[in-house]
Amino acid sequence: MLFHLVLFFAKIWAFFYDRLKKHESDFIGLVCYKLCPDFLERMAKPRIKILITGTNGKTSTTHLVANMLRNAGLKTEYSYWGSNLMAGHIKTMLDCVTITNKCKVDACVLECDEMMMATSLPAFKADYVLITNICRDSIRRNAYPDYIYGKMDRGVAKYLDTTLILHANDPISSGLGKDNKKVFIGAEKIYDHSAYAGFSNEFRTCPVCNSEIEYDFRHYRHVGHFRCPECGFTNHEAKYMWEGIEGDNLVLNGDKYHIISDDIFNLYNEIMIIGLFRELGFEPAKIDELLKGVQIPKSREGFDSYKGIDIYRKCGKGQNGTAPSIIFESIMKNKNKKELVLIMDAEIGRGAQATMTWLYDNDFELLNDDSVQKIIITGDNTLDYKLRLLLAGIPEEKLVVCEDYKEAHRYLTLDDSDIYLIVDIDYSAWGIEVAENTMKRLDKEK
Amino acid sequence: MKTIEVLYSEFGNMYGEVYNAMFLEKSSDEIKLIYTKFNDVPYFMNNDVDMVYISYIRDPKIYTVLEKLRTYKDRIKELIEKDVIFLLTGNSLEMFGQYIEEDGVKTEALGLFDYYVEKDFDVKYASWVRGYFEDIEIIAHRNQFSKCFNIKQPFIRVENGSGSDMETNVEGIRYKNFYATYLLGPFLIMNPLFAKYLLGLMGIEEMRFEKSAMEAYDKRMEYFHRKDARFIMDFYG
Numbered sequence: 001m002l003f004h005l006v007l008f009f010a011k012i013w014a015f016f017y018d019r020l021k022k023h024e025s026d027f028i029g030l031v032c033y034k035l036c037p038d039f040l041e042r043m044a045k046p047r048i049k050i051l052i053t054g055t056n057g058k059t060s061t062t063h064l065v066a067n068m069l070r071n072a073g074l075k076t077e078y079s080y081w082g083s084n085l086m087a088g089h090i091k092t093m094l095d096c097v098t099i100t101n102k103c104k105v106d107a108c109v110l111e112c113d114e115m116m117m118a119t120s121l122p123a124f125k126a127d128y129v130l131i132t133n134i135c136r137d138s139i140r141r142n143a144y145p146d147y148i149y150g151k152m153d154r155g156v157a158k159y160l161d162t163t164l165i166l167h168a169n170d171p172i173s174s175g176l177g178k179d180n181k182k183v184f185i186g187a188e189k190i191y192d193h194s195a196y197a198g199f200s201n202e203f204r205t206c207p208v209c210n211s212e213i214e215y216d217f218r219h220y221r222h223v224g225h226f227r228c229p230e231c232g233f234t235n236h237e238a239k240y241m242w243e244g245i246e247g248d249n250l251v252l253n254g255d256k257y258h259i260i261s262d263d264i265f266n267l268y269n270e271i272m273i274i275g276l277f278r279e280l281g282f283e284p285a286k287i288d289e290l291l292k293g294v295q296i297p298k299s300r301e302g303f304d305s306y307k308g309i310d311i312y313r314k315c316g317k318g319q320n321g322t323a324p325s326i327i328f329e330s331i332m333k334n335k336n337k338k339e340l341v342l343i344m345d346a347e348i349g350r351g352a353q354a355t356m357t358w359l360y361d362n363d364f365e366l367l368n369d370d371s372v373q374k375i376i377i378t379g380d381n382t383l384d385y386k387l388r389l390l391l392a393g394i395p396e397e398k399l400v401v402c403e404d405y406k407e408a409h410r411y412l413t414l415d416d417s418d419i420y421l422i423v424d425i426d427y428s429a430w431g432i433e434v435a436e437n438t439m440k441r442l443d444k445e446k
Numbered sequence: 447m448k449t450i451e452v453l454y455s456e457f458g459n460m461y462g463e464v465y466n467a468m469f470l471e472k473s474s475d476e477i478k479l480i481y482t483k484f485n486d487v488p489y490f491m492n493n494d495v496d497m498v499y500i501s502y503i504r505d506p507k508i509y510t511v512l513e514k515l516r517t518y519k520d521r522i523k524e525l526i527e528k529d530v531i532f533l534l535t536g537n538s539l540e541m542f543g544q545y546i547e548e549d550g551v552k553t554e555a556l557g558l559f560d561y562y563v564e565k566d567f568d569v570k571y572a573s574w575v576r577g578y579f580e581d582i583e584i585i586a587h588r589n590q591f592s593k594c595f596n597i598k599q600p601f602i603r604v605e606n607g608s609g610s611d612m613e614t615n616v617e618g619i620r621y622k623n624f625y626a627t628y629l630l631g632p633f634l635i636m637n638p639l640f641a642k643y644l645l646g647l648m649g650i651e652e653m654r655f656e657k658s659a660m661e662a663y664d665k666r667m668e669y670f671h672r673k674d675a676r677f678i679m680d681f682y683g
Contacts, residue, residue, distance in 0.1 A: 143589065144460050210507075212456060352666040352668070355631070356587075359632070381662075387655065390658055391469065391472055391635075391655065
């Protein structure tokens with residue numbers, strides 16, 4: 001009775017909130033949860049229930065999966081605003097049911113905070129849980145990978161009817177779910193070179209015998225083909241294997257699929273999505289068609305070519321121990337002259353109060369390259385970034401300290417160098433603002 | 447040449463801690479680092495060293511490393527008594543006390559000091575800590591699942607934040623040139639005065655990057671002396 005009363009109230013509330021253009025507010029979800037703690041569990045569920053979790057890539061992957069399902073003709077709801085806790089789950093599911101708790105959609109895709117699996121999964125009863133990866137995160141969030149792994153492993157054990165879609169090349173997340181059904185998706189070597197062997201390797205010792213792990217190749221961080229020389233611990237065998245790249249397509253189990261983004265991190269998310277859709281029963285040709293109809297969310301990356309200057313926006317999870325390294329590695333594949341603007345602080349004008357552990361987890365050494373002409377550092381912690389870049393061997397004359405990101409465009413040379421704006425993912429609008437200011441300056445000067 | 451031995455960094459590659467030793471190396475041409483892996487015999491067993499550094503160790507591995515160190519206990523004790531510098535950051539100090547208690551199970555530690563540790567993985571303590579070692583002002587991150595009790599030789603007197611037991615203002619252990627603290631991250635980089643103090647103990651006066659490190663340190667201290675400074679790590683911090 002209580003559940004139905006709360007649902008009735010919540011649907012009316014949501015109706016009026018939508019009229020006020022506040023659809024993305026999770027407040028009503030929180031109210032439902034507080035009044036009826038098993039609210040999500042009691043909600044009528046759609047035929048297809050997918051939960052997407054992991055340290056990095058959850059939001060992009062959720063967006064892509066949901067939009068592919070929609071393009072396939074399935075009525076689908078998802079937390080497009082990035083909400084990934086219980087309140088957001090309930091808010092999303094409120095769009096899936098009628099006021100009398102009848103399900104009115106075919107599918108629901110929830111993004112789930114990796115630490116919340118133990119509560120979210122049994123309540124949502126997902127058919128599939130896609131886990132992008134496990135790696136270190138900010139000191140203020142989730143601590144170290146073993147801790148995250150433990151929390152997630154206990155979470156997936158609470159609902160054994162789900163099938164885990166796991167990343168065979170990630171030695172950490174691929175160990176999850178001893179008693180769950182599992183499907184592994186992996187990758188061959190693909191590239192001639194291996195990832196930069198810097199700090200951002202989460203998996204250096206064998207979990208069985210503590211010997212140092214050897215890699216045949218690494219695509220990024222600790223993700224690759226690994227083995228323990230002492231006890232033989234190695235990758236799980238993959239049901240779906242990414243075998244190579246042919247032109248604009250990737251080849252997986254002999255079938256070709258359109259590439260959405262050529263960043264290795266996004267490519268891995270894509271093969272996980274392909275594996276999920278194969279398990280959902282979609283044929284390769286249909287998946288290829290669906291991939292052609294979606295894009296990485298604009299808030300995650302962007303590109304403008306304006307008056308002869310290429311401006312790239314790259315967003316990474318803020319204060320994360322490895323996300324910037326992946327962005328740096330991606331940027332440095334472009335050998336053109338370039339100028340960088342770092343917009344990585346979460347606040348401006350408060351003072352130097354951000355945690356700085358992540359600065360020394362990431363490989364700023366990658367930016368010590370002749371192609372990097374200038375690095376403009378913004379935010380309250382500019383002096384910390386400057387010190388980090390100096391320790392990485394970057395000459396001081398290349399560094400410009402400009403605390404206010406709104407002024408950063410003034411320091412760009414605007415010659416033939418490419419411009420890269422590297423932005424905390426929660427503040428992607430700031431990157432867009434710098435790009436727009438740069439284009440306005442180009443209008444005046446070129 | 448001064449030798450710093452870095453023990454088992456493959457288990458502690460977190461929170462930028464590995465960079466502490468690298469910072470000392472980059473600060474002076476007179477510093478040489480030796481990285482000792484888990485399956486290697488420590489360099490200090492058969493050679494003189496000027497400093498030993500053990501960073502944060504991922505919690506599941508702390509007992510593995512403790513068992514390894516147990517075989518070197520006598521030599522470690524000898525080095526401490528001979529005034530060799532030991533720097534332990536993060537949870538690595540747990541191995542040098544009396545015992546570690548987790549889920550009601552006590553594991554005997556090296557027993558070199560009187561303190562003991564209680565772990566509870568349901569409670570994480572994450573904050574900034576500001577305090578003093580002698581007249582050097584210290585600022586650093588705390589991120590741990592443990593409390594440390596019965597510290598008789600404190601390292602840092604805490605002014606903001608809490609001490610190793612979350613109740614008193616005593617943080618870490620200092621005995622002769624043994625410095626151990628739960629505070630972690632790029633501890634030496636964020637505390638250039640203490641880094642310079644350690645270099646001074648090794649007879650090195652000059653510290654490269656001192657100017658830039660001090661500028662960043664001063665700016666951080668300016669914030670953490672404000673009345674509205676946030677020591678608890680929240681969404682922004």
